[in-house]
Amino acid sequence: MEYVLLNYVNEGAFAALTKEQQEQGVAAYVSYMEALTKAGVLKGKNRLERSSSATTVRMTNGKAQVLDGPYADSKEQLGGLFVIDVPDLDAAISWAARCPAATHGVVEVRPLGNIPVAV
16 A cells, blocks of 8 residues: 655754754664665655655635745644555554654655546
């Protein structure tokens, strides 16, 4: 079953780290991605640009309202994601616990649903 691991982190925290701490943080994510790949469970990954680059669109009375910024204003922002294919939720939780984001933020585990496509 496929799950998405959504990484919520404090965007400003990385800039406050020393260069050595930043390098260690990047190395932790690289090692994590290598472990996912070696296990054969990684299906996709990506990081997101800062939440300040987001645009939010909402339809109200048939008109699009376009706002600069993210939908939610919070201490932690969605910074990236991993899509994994594992047997069950317990396996997904195990991978989420190993994600570096879990040490300085939150990793949300959510199953991916299938969207039926008409042919």
